[in-house]
Amino acid sequence: MTSRYRVEYALKTHRRDQLIGKCFFSSLFVFLSQVVALVPRNGSLSLLTESPEWIKGLLAVPFVLYSQPQGVYERDGLPGTSQAREEAHRRYSEILRDVELMIDDHIAHQNDAENPFPSKLKLLVPSIGPFFTRLPLEAAFKFQDRKRYISSRRFVSPSFNDIRLILNSAQIMAVTTHGTLQLATFDGDVTLYDDGQSLEPTSPVIPRLMDLLRNNVKIGIVTAAGYTTAERYHSRLHGLLDSLANSTELTPAQKQNLVVMGGESNYLFEFSANAPHLLSPVPRSRWLTPEMAAWNEQDIEELLDIAEAALGDCIKSLNLPATLMRKDRAVGIIPATPDIRIPRESLEETVLVVQKILELSSAGRSRRVPFCAFNGGRDVFVDIGDKSWGVAVCQRWFGANTPGGIIKGENTLHVGDQFLSAGANDFRARSVGTTSWIASPAETVELLDELAELMGKKLS
Numbered sequence: 281m282t283s284r285y286r287v288e289y290a291l292k293t294h295r296r297d298q299l300i301g302k303c304f305f306s307s308l309f310v311f312l313s314q315v316v317a318l319v320p321r322n323g324s325l326s327l328l329t330e331s332p333e334w335i336k337g338l339l340a341v342p343f344v345l346y347s348q349p350q351g352v353y354e355r356d357g358l359p360g361t362s363q364a365r366e367e368a369h370r371r372y373s374e375i376l377r378d379v380e381l382m383i384d385d386h387i388a389h390q391n392d393a394e395n396p397f398p399s400k401l402k403l404l405v406p407s408i409g410p411f412f413t414r415l416p417l418e419a420a421f422k423f424q425d426r427k428r429y430i431s432s433r434r435f436v437s438p439s440f441n442d443i444r445l446i447l448n449s450a451q452i453m454a455v456t457t458h459g460t461l462q463l464a465t466f467d468g469d470v471t472l473y474d475d476g477q478s479l480e481p482t483s484p485v486i487p488r489l490m491d492l493l494r495n496n497v498k499i500g501i502v503t504a505a506g507y508t509t510a511e512r513y514h515s516r517l518h519g520l521l522d523s524l525a526n527s528t529e530l531t532p533a534q535k536q537n538l539v540v541m542g543g544e545s546n547y548l549f550e551f552s553a554n555a556p557h558l559l560s561p562v563p564r565s566r567w568l569t570p571e572m573a574a575w576n577e578q579d580i581e582e583l584l585d586i587a588e589a590a591l592g593d594c595i596k597s598l599n600l601p602a603t604l605m606r607k608d609r610a611v612g613i614i615p616a617t618p619d620i621r622i623p624r625e626s627l628e629e630t631v632l633v634v635q636k637i638l639e640l641s642s643a644g645r646s647r648r649v650p651f652c653a654f655n656g657g658r659d660v661f662v663d664i665g666d667k668s669w670g671v672a673v674c675q676r677w678f679g680a681n682t683p684g685g686i687i688k689g690e691n692t693l694h695v696g697d698q699f700l701s702a703g704a705n706d707f708r709a710r711s712v713g714t715t716s717w718i719a720s721p722a723e724t725v726e727l728l729d730e731l732a733e734l735m736g737k738k739l740s
Contacts, residue, residue, distance in 0.1 A: 342371040343437035369431035372438065376417040376446070387411050412689040412714050413454035420450035441719075448716045448727060455693050455714055456734040461497055463678055463687045465541075465671050465713075467696035467706055468503035468516065471724055475657045481519040485721060488728035489520060493530055495735060498537045498687070500674035502667050502694070504656060504705055506543030506610050513540050513549060514557035521558040524551060541673060544652055544705060545572070545665035546609040548673065567673055572665070575649050580664055583643040583651055584611045587662040590637040594630040602659075612661030627655045634662060654698065654705040667694070668708040675712065689713040695724060 346368040382401045389399035390410060402408055424446050425431050430438055455461045469475045472485050479485065492499060507513055514521055517540065524535055532553075540549040540559060548567045552560035588604060588611045595602055595613060601620045602613040613630065615622060635653040638644040644651070652666035671694055679686040692713030696706030699717045709715055718724050 342368060342375065343433075346371055364434075365432050369425060372421060372425070372431060373418050376421045380415060380417040383411060383415050383417075387414060409710055410689075412692075413451070413459060415447070415450040416453050416458070417446065417450050420446045420448075420453060423449050444717050444719075448718070449730065451693070451714050451716055452727065452731050452734060455691070456731065456738055459690055461693055461731070461735070462682075462691040463498045463500065463674060463693070463713075464492055465500040465502045465674055465692070465694045465709070466724070467667075467694075467698070468501060468505060469657065470697040470720065471695055471718060472501070472520075473516075473721055478515060479517045479519040481522065483519055483721070484725050485728070486520050486523050488725060488732065490523060490527065490530070491732055492728070493524075493534050493537055496534065496537070498674070498678040500539050500541055500671070500678075502541045502544070502670040502674065502709075504544055504654065504661065504663065506546060506607055506661075506663065508547060508608075510549055510555060510557040510559035510561060513542060513559055521551070525553050525558050537678070539674060539677060541670040543607075543609055543665075544663040544667055545669035545673060546663065548677070567677055569669070569672060569676060572669060572673075575664070579643055579648045580609070583638065583641070583649055583664070584609075584662070586641045586643060587611050587634055587638060587651070587653070590634040591630065591660070591662075594633055598626050598629065600626055600630070609664045610661050612656075612659055614659045622658065624655075627657075627660055630660045631655050634660070638662070652705050652708065663705075666708040667696075667705050668711045671709050672712050695727065 346364055382399075382404075386399040386401040386408070389395055389397070389402070421430075424442065428442060428445070430442055466472055469477075473479045473483065489499060501517065503516075505513070505516065520538075524530070524538060527535070535551055535553065538551045539562075541547070542549070548562040548564075549559040550562055551558060584606070588606060591604060591611065591613050594600065595604070600613065600622055601616045602622060603616050605612050605614050631653050638651060638653065643649065650665055650669065651662055653660070653662045671692065675687040675689075675692060676685070689712055694706065694709040694713050694715045695718060696709065696715070697718055697720075698706040699710075699715065706715070706717075716727055718727060
């Protein structure tokens with residue numbers, strides 16, 4: 281009988297990161313396709329871009345070719361086991377080096393405005409976005425292989441999570457060893473603290489964030505929580521804010537290197553030791569980008585009205601135990617009572633329905649005002665703007681005194697948990713800076729430790 285995990289895992293394949301889904305181990309898949317004569321030699325490319333199931337074969341090929349499951353049942357020291365591990369490690373490394381070179385080629389095409397031809401990676405993954413840095417994937421794989429023993433596994437092939445963490449390590453290496461990290465932005469729920477919880481004083485994330493500030497890295501907490509008062513944000517982030525206020529190691533200037541961007545990109549608060557809740561609201565006139573300043577209030581209201589009507593229809597058609605909540609820059613549905621959990625499938629259906637209705641509306645088609653529809657785990661909200669705008673505001677805010685007046689994408693790292701291609705608000709941040717995809721606050725701690733280690737090595 282198929283387990284629930286396997287069913288849900290299969291159903292989510294169309295929602296995964298397209299770089300992971302269509303890029304990794306592609307060369308082996310082409311080779312395998314030719315060997316088994318599934319397609320003609322010049323037809324493998326179309327199969328790569330059209331078949332949703334090919335990723336399973338790609339990940340399995342080197343594992344099947346070089347693993348030796350029978351070694352598990354043999355005595356230690358018999359020939360074959362260590363050789364199989366070494367061979368698997370070599371082949372995985374070679375494949376990732378090939379992908380690394382493919383990304384380098386894509387970056388060269390990306391930076392050459394006069395070249396009319398797409399890169400090989402663009403042909404394989406038409407939806408691929410911009411790269412702000414190169415990715416040392418081979419080095420990142422070797423680092424993760426020492427932690428996760430990917431090459432030593434004989435029954436479990438390289439997984440989606442393995443690849444996600446390899447990409448994270450590669451990106452961390454790129455913004456430290458091969459670059460300079462100036463700005464780190466973080467999602468709130470599931471990234472800094474558990475879903476619906478707060479950043480408590482005992483959180484292991486806090487001392488690591490303080491270390492970033494001590495190294496003059498600016499921090500922006502870019503959260504979907506849309507509060508208009510500092511009190512609400514203090515209640516969610518009090519552990520970090522209180523530690524910052526009481527710190528004797530950080531200079532006043534370093535303490536000012538923390539901001540909170542709420543409602544995706546709608547409310548900016550800067551740290552202030554003298555403010556009642558340690559956060560001071562910043563008037564929109566001081567931080568709106570020229571593009572955001574051009575958004576018309578009438579268009580915003582029209583878009584939110586359409587979203588509210590669509591959400592109301594979803595409540596009726598799906599019989600959701602939810603109520604509508606309207607804010608000045610957002611509208612959403614929340615559980616009717618705190619103890620109710622709306623099924624994930626219903627939340628995701630609501631996101632996709634509302635998103636499509638907005639895209640087909642006159643306000644959505646004109647693209648006068650950007651919006652973000654997302655599943656918050658317990659609720660669904662439509663916000664004006666999205667996290668790409670929120671991160672961009674942080675880049676301009678902290679880059680005001682730097683050459684060019686902005687912190688560039690290659691010097692920015694956004695850390696979040698929602699990078700699925702639909703209904704995920706961290707996904708948009710990929711257009712303005714580098715990103716790392718984590719799955720829990722514990723992973724954020726591991727990532728920050730890795731970041732600190734690489735920054736320390738560079739300084740030394």
